[in-house]
Amino acid sequence: MRLPTLMLALLPLGACAAPTTALVPTPHEGVRISGGGEFSTKDTSAIVYDAKLAPSGAQASVTVESADGQTRTSFVAEGLLPDRKYGVHLHTKPCGLKPDDSGPHFQHAHASPSATNEVWLDITTDRSGAATSAARNPWALTPDRVPxxxxxHASATATDGTAGARVACLTLK
Incomplete structure (x- = not known):
């Protein structure tokens, strides 16, 4: 209620002063982050931890776009094992040389794991080892708090949020 009162108080000044936009909130521009590449054992932008489950030549890409109160995530993978389920999640830290370097699952609200509080992109690869996945979550990222x-992960996501060992990782920028 204070903002409308302040705006009404400034109306008489508007006739004499130049227009101002200081009182008009600017819309959130949104957040867009992505990552991708062919998995290797040395490059932490696309690193493999288990070459049996993500063999040589395996690659993936992800795009996360967040604005207007929602987050949309798209994931594509190729060259994984055929006809196999994998758990796929956004994590809090960048990939590192060790599987745990990427930290825990990114959560919108620090609460219990769920497909609405986290971004779950589980896949089942086709006979060539390719898969795509997408998720839409009813919350937006902010520039200072992103995955x-x-x-x-080695297994499909269980209801408690666990998905087995970490197979590969993409750093998001």
């Missing part, structure tokens, strides 16, 4: 990696 920093996407992790492919």
């Amino acid at each position: 920093h990696s996407l992790v492919i």
Whole structure:
């Protein structure tokens, strides 16, 4: 209620002063982050931890776009094992040389794991080892609080949020 009162108080000044936009909130521009590449054992932008489950030549990409109160995430993978389920989640820290370097699952609200509080992108690969996945969550990221990696896990996500060992990781920028 204070903002409308302040605006009404400034109306008489508007006739004499130049227009101002200081009182008009600017819309949130949104957040867009992405990552991708062919998995290797040395490059932390696209690193593999288990070459049996993400063999040589495996690659993936992810795009996260967040604005207007929602977050949309798209994931594409190729060259993984055929006809296999993998858990896929956004994580809090960038990928590192060790699987745990990427930290825990990114959560919108620090609460219990769920597909609405986290970004779950589980996949089942086709006979060539390719898969796509997308998620839409009813919350937006802010520039100062974003996930920093996407992790492919060895198993599909259980209801408690666990998904097995970390197979590969993409750093998001």
